Amino acid sequence: MCKxxxxxxVVWKMLNGLFVIYxxxxxxxxxxxxxxxxxxxxxxxxxxVRPPNPYVLIEGxxxxxxxxxxxxxxxxxxxxxxxxxQVGDIKINYANHLQHHTSGVVVCGxxxxxxxxxxxxxxxxxxxxxxxxxxxxxxxxxxxxxxxVEKSYCKFLRRSHIDRVCAAMQSSHxxxxxxxxGVDIQSQAAYELAVKxxxxxxxxxxxxxxxxxxxxxxxxxxTLEIVSINENEMYLKSLIHELGMELRTSATCSQIQCFxxxxxNLNHALLSKNWNLSNxxxxxxxxxxxxxENDHLLRQTHPSLLQKEDVSLIESQERQLLLENRAx
Numbered sequence: 001m002c003k004x005x006x007x008x009x010v011v012w013k014m015l016n017g018l019f020v021i022y023x024x025x026x027x028x029x030x031x032x033x034x035x036x037x038x039x040x041x042x043x044x045x046x047x048x049v050r051p052p053n054p055y056v057l058i059e060g061x062x063x064x065x066x067x068x069x070x071x072x073x074x075x076x077x078x079x080x081x082x083x084x085x086q087v088g089d090i091k092i093n094y095a096n097h098l099q100h101h102t103s104g105v106v107v108c109g110x111x112x113x114x115x116x117x118x119x120x121x122x123x124x125x126x127x128x129x130x131x132x133x134x135x136x137x138x139x140x141x142x143x144x145x146x147x148x149v150e151k152s153y154c155k156f157l158r159r160s161h162i163d164r165v166c167a168a169m170q171s172s173h174x175x176x177x178x179x180x181x182g183v184d185i186q187s188q189a190a191y192e193l194a195v196k197x198x199x200x201x202x203x204x205x206x207x208x209x210x211x212x213x214x215x216x217x218x219x220x221x222x223t224l225e226i227v228s229i230n231e232n233e234m235y236l237k238s239l240i241h242e243l244g245m246e247l248r249t250s251a252t253c254s255q256i257q258c259f260x261x262x263x264x265n266l267n268h269a270l271l272s273k274n275w276n277l278s279n280x281x282x283x284x285x286x287x288x289x290x291x292x293e294n295d296h297l298l299r300q301t302h303p304s305l306l307q308k309e310d311v312s313l314i315e316s317q318e319r320q321l322l323l324e325n326r327a328x
Contacts, residue, residue, distance in 0.1 A: 020268040
């Protein structure tokens with residue numbers, strides 16, 4: 001049963017946990033965090049806030065009966081100390097950090113939820129990206145906004161060429177999984193790990209690609225869907241640059257979007273116009289329900305991606321690729 005309140009103190013106690021936002025491109029996360037904190041404070045201060053603390057005044061001569069009176073304390077008045085809820089009172093942390101040019105899903109921890117965000121970051125969940133690139137040119141920073149340093153011919157390329165290079169990249173990374181685990185790829189231990197599925201890298205600083213596939217090609221533009229762990233923005237940009245070199249041309253990245261982090265996707269993310277108190281409270285409740293139903297998100301106890309949700313996107317991509325190969 002839904003309950004409504006206008007008491008800011010009651011709502012403040014509810015502002016603990018995880019919520020999901022959609023970070024726009026070319027806007028730093030620090031600016032997004034500042035905007036969210038300001039919106040929360042503004043909405044809380046519009047509600048019924050705590051009254052000033054009482055001030056007890058004792059007057060009179062000490063050898064006679066004293067008079068005791070209680071009045072509002074000016075030292076605790078909002079006109080003196082400022083609004084009851086200020087930006088410095090709110091703590092926000094991120095489970096995944098998207099850099100300047102990347103847009104997409106960001107899982108945030110609010111107040112006591114910053115501990116959950118830290119645990120979720122250490123659990124090493126998979127991230128899914130849509131990365132767009134342009135063939136025929138290369139820039140000094142691997143992104144479309146950089147200075148063009150090279151132009152090349154690319155009209156001979158077809159989607160099948162990109163698919164072959166992507167398959168080779170995915171195969172090399174899957175072979176690398178066993179090397180990072182420290183087991184011989186020809187051993188029984190490697191076989192047992194392979195039977196259980198994909199493997200998480202032990203080192204959280206080592207990028208690993210589980211799936212890379214071309215989902216759209218309109219020369220000279222193309223779009224890749226990438227499922228990975230431990231990557232960053234520059235790694236994805238350099239991946240597009242490397243793809244161009246493998247195709248005997250050049251390529252530069254034009255857009256990066258994170259559309260899923262673990263079990264949190266675009267359906268859970270709040271757009272910037274919805275970064276207000278009511279929507280964030282709803283997002284907190286939705287994310288807490290997901291965590292209650294999937295406790296493995298915060299505690300990964302096995303190197304394999306045993307959870308069905310972690311590999312669902314990878315399996316769907318492989319089925320789609322198989323159907324396309326049969327159709328061809």
